[in-house]
Amino acid sequence: EPEVTQTPSHQVTQMGQEVILRCVPISNHLYFYWYRQILGQKVEFLVSFYNNEISEKSEIFDDQFSVERPDGSNFTLKIRSTKLEDSAMYFCASMRVNSISPLHFGNGTRLTVT
């Protein structure tokens, strides 16, 4: 079964640095998402992306964050000037068509900001 793949699995960065988290969604999927899960807390929606643009974003997704689909296969999340509170597990997900399609998640990238 096709999978969503995320790299790296673990990223350690210093406060103030920029990080790029990478995802390769399932190839025939059209909707892409980033969620994050701070340790011990719930899975929080960050942003959804469709047709090469952001379709929805949460209040967490401020100017510090951006997403891109640079080459038709990768889907990246960039965090500029990371803060300690950005430490979390970041999950990429993709969905085939519409709201009745389930989300398929990647294994996540654990981001540690020191």
Place this chain on the structure above:
Amino acid sequence: AQSVSQHNHHVILSEAASLELGCNYSYGGTVNLFWYVQYPGQHLQLLLKYFSGDPLVKGIKGFEAEFIKSKFSFNLRKPSVQWSDTAEYFCAVNAGTSGTYKYIFGTGTRLKVLA
């Protein structure tokens, strides 16, 4: 705004015990409902989903869930748990209307099954 509540944050059961995890959502319109499972160190995996029709849905690994519209609930059940069911379980809701495909997740229930 949509929200999802999971009342049990931590559940500890012995093998062969029955399981019921509560999930309530707040949204007045048509919803699509999901349960995801996250095994230790792994990604979220779909356990089962409800879109329409029979409110009792069966998923993988012997899990089932019942949609009760009047109670805005979608509780997860399993008659006899196994040690391998130790995981975190998330209820999720999608509003099911065109124009928004945002899934809202509950806070999760961490299940530990004792061998």
